[in-house]
Structures are given as C-alpha cells and as structure tokens.
Amino acid sequence: MSKRFEQKDWQESMRLKLDFNNMMTSYVGENGISEAEIADLQAQIEKAEKAMVEKRANGGMDWRDLPYNQADIVKDINAYVESVKDEFDTFVVLGIGGSALGPIAVQQAINHPYYNELSKEKRGGYPKLYVMDNIDPEKLVSLFDIIELDKTLFNVITKSGSTSETMSQFMIIKEMLEEKLGKEESKKHVVCTTDAKNGNLRPIADKEGYKSFIIPAGVGGRFSELTPVGLLPAAMCGIDIEELLAGAAYMDELCKNDNTFKNPASMYAILNYLAMKRGKNISVIMPYADTLKYIGDWYAQLWAESLGKKFDNDKNVVNVGQTPVRALGATDQHSQVQLYSEGPKDKVIVFVGVDKYKTTLDIPKIYGDIPSLGFLGGETHNKLIKTEQMATEYALLKSGQTNMTITLPEVNEFTLGQILYLFEVATGFAGELLDINAFDQPGVEEGKNATYAMFGRPGYDEKKAELDNRPAKNDKYII
Numbered sequence: 001m002s003k004r005f006e007q008k009d010w011q012e013s014m015r016l017k018l019d020f021n022n023m024m025t026s027y028v029g030e031n032g033i034s035e036a037e038i039a040d041l042q043a044q045i046e047k048a049e050k051a052m053v054e055k056r057a058n059g060g061m062d063w064r065d066l067p068y069n070q071a072d073i074v075k076d077i078n079a080y081v082e083s084v085k086d087e088f089d090t091f092v093v094l095g096i097g098g099s100a101l102g103p104i105a106v107q108q109a110i111n112h113p114y115y116n117e118l119s120k121e122k123r124g125g126y127p128k129l130y131v132m133d134n135i136d137p138e139k140l141v142s143l144f145d146i147i148e149l150d151k152t153l154f155n156v157i158t159k160s161g162s163t164s165e166t167m168s169q170f171m172i173i174k175e176m177l178e179e180k181l182g183k184e185e186s187k188k189h190v191v192c193t194t195d196a197k198n199g200n201l202r203p204i205a206d207k208e209g210y211k212s213f214i215i216p217a218g219v220g221g222r223f224s225e226l227t228p229v230g231l232l233p234a235a236m237c238g239i240d241i242e243e244l245l246a247g248a249a250y251m252d253e254l255c256k257n258d259n260t261f262k263n264p265a266s267m268y269a270i271l272n273y274l275a276m277k278r279g280k281n282i283s284v285i286m287p288y289a290d291t292l293k294y295i296g297d298w299y300a301q302l303w304a305e306s307l308g309k310k311f312d313n314d315k316n317v318v319n320v321g322q323t324p325v326r327a328l329g330a331t332d333q334h335s336q337v338q339l340y341s342e343g344p345k346d347k348v349i350v351f352v353g354v355d356k357y358k359t360t361l362d363i364p365k366i367y368g369d370i371p372s373l374g375f376l377g378g379e380t381h382n383k384l385i386k387t388e389q390m391a392t393e394y395a396l397l398k399s400g401q402t403n404m405t406i407t408l409p410e411v412n413e414f415t416l417g418q419i420l421y422l423f424e425v426a427t428g429f430a431g432e433l434l435d436i437n438a439f440d441q442p443g444v445e446e447g448k449n450a451t452y453a454m455f456g457r458p459g460y461d462e463k464k465a466e467l468d469n470r471p472a473k474n475d476k477y478i479i
C-alpha cells in the first residue's frame with residue numbers, strides 16, 4: 001500500500017477538484033446545462049450506474065480493479081528495475097496507441113522537463129526514456145545517433161502482437177542487437193509486455209527467453225496505463241508507481257459517491273453527454289501546465305476510440321462521439337482561443353489547472369509600468385499563468401463556449417493516478433449513457449485489412465480485389 005495512502009488528511013489535500021459551474025445554468029444562463037436536464041436523465045443515469053457495477057462484478061471492467069490487485073506485480077517491476085538500471089543508460093519503449101501514450105504522458109508529468117538531458121546521477125541513477133510510437137524511418141534511425149545499442153534496454157509493448165508498427169520495430173531492433181551483441185547477450189536487451197498467452201509476441205518472448213510482463217486479458221489498450229504497460233516504463237525512470245495506483249484507488253472511492261452531483265466521473269460523463277446532445281461534438285482538453293501536455297494525447301485516444309462508434313448496443317446506426325482536441329495553456333491562447341471564443345459553439349473546453357507548481361519564478365520589475373502589458377513586474381509566472389487561465393475561462397464563458405475546470409493541487413504520482421482513473425471511469429460511464437460499447441474498436445479494422453491486402457498478405461484476396469476495383473482517382477483532382 002502507498003506510503004501516504006493511509007494519511008486521510010494528505011489525501012484530501014491532494015484531491016482533484018472539479019468545477020462545473022461554467023457548464024451549469026445557474027451560472028451561465030441559457031447556454032448552461034440545467035439541473036432539470038440532469039434530473040430528466042435520472043433513469044438513464046441509474047441504468048448506467050447499475051451497468052457499471054454489474055460489468056465490474058462480471059469481469060467486464062477489469063481495469064477498475066488495477067489499483068488494488070497489482071501489489072506483487074509492483075514488487076516484480078521494482079525489483080527488475082533495480083536489477084537492471086545500473087547496466088543501462090537508455091530505456092526505449094516500442095509501442096503505439098494505448099501501449100505508448102500513457103508512458104509518454106506519465107513520464108512528462110512527473111520527471112524533469114529535460115530528464116533525458118540530465119546526467120544519470122541527476123536522473124537518480126535511472127536510464128533515459130524514449131518512446132518510439134511511430135514508424136517514420138527517419139525517427140527510428142536517428143535515435144541510434146544518440147543512444148548506445150549495447151547500453152539500451154528495449155521494452156516491446158503490444159497486447160495483440162498483431163500491431164504492424166510495433167512488431168516491425170521489434171524485428172528491426174532484434175536483428176540490430178543480435179548483429180552487434182550476439183544472440184545470447186542480446187536477450188538481456190529486450191523486455192516484453194504482452195498478453196499472458198494470446199497474441200504473436202507471447203510465444204516469441206517465451207521461445208527467445210526474453211524477460212516479460214503480462215497485460216491482463218480483460219484490460220484493453222487504452223485502459224492499460226495502470227498495468228505493466230505504464231508501470232514498467234514509469235518505474236524505469238524513477239516514478240513511484242505505488243503512488244500512481246494509490247491515487248487511482250482514491251479516485252475510485254470518489255467515483256462511488258451515489259450523489260450524482262458529487263460524483264466526479266458521473267458528472268464529467270453526464271455533462272459531456274448532454275453537451276453532445278446539443279451538437280457539442282468537440283472535446284478540447286487544455287492543461288495549463290507543460291507537465292500535463294501529453295495527458296491530452298492519452299485522453300484523446302481514450303475518449304475518441306471509446307466513444308466514437310457507428311452502432312449503439314441495439315445495432316442502430318448512431319455515429320456518436322466527440323472529437324478530442326489537444327490544447328495547452330497559456331500557449332494556445334495565441335493559436336486556438338480565437339476560434340473557441342468566436343467560432344462555432346460546438347465544443348466543451350476542459351481546463352486542467354494546477355494550484356501549486358514545483359517552482360516559483362519571479363518576474364523582475366525592470367521597466368516600471370508598460371501600460372499595454374498585463375503584468376507590472378514584481379509578480380510571478382505562477383500568478384501570471386493562473387490569472388491567464390482564469391481570464392480565458394471567463395472569456396469563453398462570456399462568449400457562450402461551455403467549459404469546465406479540473407484542478408490538481410499539484411502534479412505528482414498521486415494526483416496523476418487520480419486524473420487517469422477519473423477519465424477512465426468517466427469514459428466507461430459516458431459509454432453507458434450513449435448506449436454503445438466503449439471497449440472495442442471495430443473502426444480500425446478496415447484500415448488494417450486494406451494494409452494487409454495492399455501488401456498481398458495471404459487471406460486478404462477478397463479485400464485486394466475490392467481495392468483493385470475501387471473507382472480510379474481522377475487526375476483532374478490531383479494537383
């Protein structure tokens with residue numbers, strides 16, 4: 001159990017705060033969502049709550065139990081990290097989607113912004129961390145200009161083992177390692193995170209004798225950050241994974257509140273559901289902290305891939321979902337807020353603020369008072385970014401663009417575990433309200449099958465024929 005988990009007062013002081021005032025009628029007038037609208041949903045809310053409890057009890061939401069059932073895995077991961085960290089300068093994740101976005105987001109949130117540029121001593125003795133989550137040939141090749149293969153540990157993360165990007169990266173790395181280090185020595189440079197028994201990577205890991213960790217069968221990729229998918233990369237760069245799980249467990253408790261208006265995940269899901277009903281099909285996530293920038297990318301997959309669905313559970317064509325847009329405050333006040341303020345009122349803006357930054361940066365008072373500047377000097381950047389966040393919230397409220405604010409008291413493993421878990425539960429709940437399956441992704445299959453057919457893979461002849469007979473492109477429209 002986490003070293004601080006028992007300290008109730010500490011938990012409360014680190015509790016995420018969610019402010020929905022800017023979405024509710026009481027504050028914004030006709031643009032807001034009224035309590036009456038929420039009350040009218042009561043039957044749907046109760047049905048959704050019941051479904052969440054039943055699915056969890058029947059093993060349909062194993063990700064809900066991850067904060068509680070991994071003590072042994074945490075021990076294994078921490079022991080493995082301790083046993084290898086001195087030997088390796090670099091840890092490279094090969095993965096994509098849910099097998100990469102979480103590790104990127106958590107490392108960015110907790111570690112020094114220039115962690116990889118620090119000396120190993122200043123990194124606490126842990127290796128640098130890179131996540132290679134694409135197959136741009138230039139990117140992967142250029143990595144070898146800055147790492148030493150013989151001092152690098154590669155973590156191949158793929159639940160299915162049928163993800164072309166990850167498996168092709170693995171084959172490239174495997175051949176390079178064996179050429180440089182020989183077959184036996186190279187085995188120490190690969191650790192696999194995959195399914196216990198299914199998929200293509202499990203038999204390879206077992207046959208090759210690679211160290212491996214298991215992704216629980218009942219946990220889908222975008223819900224897997226609190227499994228070894230996220231826990232190993234986090235621990236490998238010195239992040240306290242017990243605290244991450246403790247924060248998730250704490251948020252689980254908060255999400256059991258049967259008072260809808262006091263249940264963070266229910267309210268997040270309900271308000272976005274009602275917003276979607278009003279055609280607000282864009283979900284902008286705008287953290288006012290660089291540490292939380294890639295939480296936006298992780299959230300984008302979770303929210304888009306879970307809720308973007310053609311059919312409802314009765315096979316009616318519904319084509320639902322909200323398009324996630326990643327923004328960063330204060331940066332995107334200078335690129336996107338013009339659209340948010342004066343463009344279509346088709347968005348829900350989710351500000352993610354931080355009460356206390358790790359450092360305080362004073363702005364020196366040099367030029368007296370420059371009238372056209374919003375600050376006078378003698379203030380701090382902490383106050384400036386916070387003030388700009390509040391001002392932007394107000395400006396968008398006034399423009400009629402619905403928004404809400406989630407605030408982390410500070411960014412640490414406990415608060416990060418809370419926000420990851422909050423969005424996961426909210427996503428599951430929103431799926432129940434939309435009456436869709438939030439846990440599959442049939443829409444990605446067409447592209448995959450077309451890829452295999454274009455490569456002439458056996459078993460895809462029908463798809464190949466379909467492709468060969470598709471309407472030819474008209475040169476007139478190719479410039």
Ligand SMILES: O=P(O)(O)OC[C@H]1O[C@H](O)[C@H](O)[C@@H](O)[C@@H]1O
Nearest residue numbers: 097098099158159160163221441
């Ligand atoms: O972990 P893997 O099996 O390689 O899957 C990686 C990704 O592949 C697909 O794109 C799925 O739609 C994602 O949900 C998943 O995260």
